Amino acid sequence: MSLVDRSALMHSYAEPPVTFVRGEGSVLYDSTDRPYLDFLSGLAVTSLGHAHPVVADAIADQARTLSHVSNLFGNPVGAEVAVTLDRLIGGGTTRAGGQVFFANSGAEANECALKLARRWAGPGRFGVVSTWGAFHGRTLATLAATGQEEKQQPFLPLPDGFDHVPYDDLDAMDAACDPTRIAAVLVEPIMGEAGVVVPSSDYLVGLRQLCSERNILLMVDEVQTGLGRTGRWFGFQHLGVEPDVVTMAKALGNGMPAGACWARAEVAAAFVPGDHGSTFGGQPLAMSAVRATLWVMEAEGVPERARIAGARLRAGLEKLPGVVSVRGEGLLLAAVLANDFAVPAAREALEGGLVINAPRPDVLRFAPSLLVSDAQIDRAVGILGRILARFAAVFGPAGSAPAGSDGHPATAVPVERGGAGGAGGADDG
Numbered sequence: 001m002s003l004v005d006r007s008a009l010m011h012s013y014a015e016p017p018v019t020f021v022r023g024e025g026s027v028l029y030d031s032t033d034r035p036y037l038d039f040l041s042g043l044a045v046t047s048l049g050h051a052h053p054v055v056a057d058a059i060a061d062q063a064r065t066l067s068h069v070s071n072l073f074g075n076p077v078g079a080e081v082a083v084t085l086d087r088l089i090g091g092g093t094t095r096a097g098g099q100v101f102f103a104n105s106g107a108e109a110n111e112c113a114l115k116l117a118r119r120w121a122g123p124g125r126f127g128v129v130s131t132w133g134a135f136h137g138r139t140l141a142t143l144a145a146t147g148q149e150e151k152q153q154p155f156l157p158l159p160d161g162f163d164h165v166p167y168d169d170l171d172a173m174d175a176a177c178d179p180t181r182i183a184a185v186l187v188e189p190i191m192g193e194a195g196v197v198v199p200s201s202d203y204l205v206g207l208r209q210l211c212s213e214r215n216i217l218l219m220v221d222e223v224q225t226g227l228g229r230t231g232r233w234f235g236f237q238h239l240g241v242e243p244d245v246v247t248m249a250k251a252l253g254n255g256m257p258a259g260a261c262w263a264r265a266e267v268a269a270a271f272v273p274g275d276h277g278s279t280f281g282g283q284p285l286a287m288s289a290v291r292a293t294l295w296v297m298e299a300e301g302v303p304e305r306a307r308i309a310g311a312r313l314r315a316g317l318e319k320l321p322g323v324v325s326v327r328g329e330g331l332l333l334a335a336v337l338a339n340d341f342a343v344p345a346a347r348e349a350l351e352g353g354l355v356i357n358a359p360r361p362d363v364l365r366f367a368p369s370l371l372v373s374d375a376q377i378d379r380a381v382g383i384l385g386r387i388l389a390r391f392a393a394v395f396g397p398a399g400s401a402p403a404g405s406d407g408h409p410a411t412a413v414p415v416e417r418g419g420a421g422g423a424g425g426a427d428d429g
């Protein structure tokens, strides 16, 4: 029960089940100082854990030096970070040869990509194909790209020019990509909010080939998957594909709001001064947090850590009762349950001191800090195992109705529309 007076907040989020007041590494504390293992990281944001000292010091130092300067003037921090990101997109050692626009969120990074595609393709060719189930943001254009009709419905009409096809379906993409109309394809390398859906290994390769043949941009939304989370710096790097545009946000500032849209130089050149901008995008305070985050990420080798820790978490989850499969890469994982008890299970996990969420009624998602320890992984698996054993006993095998015979609160709790639904809710942004 929250003790905070929320009466002056818009009701765009469901009532939170707990209010956190501080965090340290992979542990969050509520107002009674009760610790919770954070296996969600603010939805893949605090990849270095909470209150990382290097990031905290960088923010404090920059705040005392120069907290903001307009993009009318130069600032050295943003330029340095852009070079680092270009190198990480190139795999870590050599620069990819692209350029970056800084924004403040994932939606804004994608908004930049969508505008850039229109500018690059020229008048009349402004279509974008994305996939059903995808999540690209909440602004009107990124909502139009988001492949979820229930999120779009209350806000119709949305901007024109957005088509959707099933994910991981190259034939459908092939049919949708009319080069006289379509400027870009926008895809997540793994669909996060859809429940950590991993496509076939030839999907991105096929998309690259299709886009190259038809002179259509391949734009990869790495807002959730980027910056080490999947065991590589970026999700597309698992498949050796070179996209034209890459967007990122979440983990970029380890909690300091920041987003970025990278494009290869020839595409980036479509923007001329005055085409796009942001008061805060790329400003020194945010950029110093990003610079420190990237320093620590490189020093700690977080992609490799995510790969190793992800294998441990996956192995632990696979053994739990009621788990039929585990999908994902690195430390972006989902446990697919035998039945629709993910929402109440996530709520019980929270009560048991473990923060996770349920992006789908039968899916639990895990996105811990990339610096999470083995002991913390084992503890999280232990907490969840005790909870899932009870749910699996009540719900029975896949497809059967909940037994609900022991008075246990196992009846499916609906995921509130448009709300975070506490720890159990579905929505990412």
Ligand code: PLP
Pocket: 043, 105, 106, 107, 108, 110, 135, 136, 137, 138, 188, 192, 193, 221, 222, 223, 224, 225, 249, 250, 428, 429
């Ligand atoms: N793209 C993806 C893949 C996301 O997961 C999200 C948020 O969850 C967004 C875009 C939107 O990011 P933001 O909420 O920062 O606008």
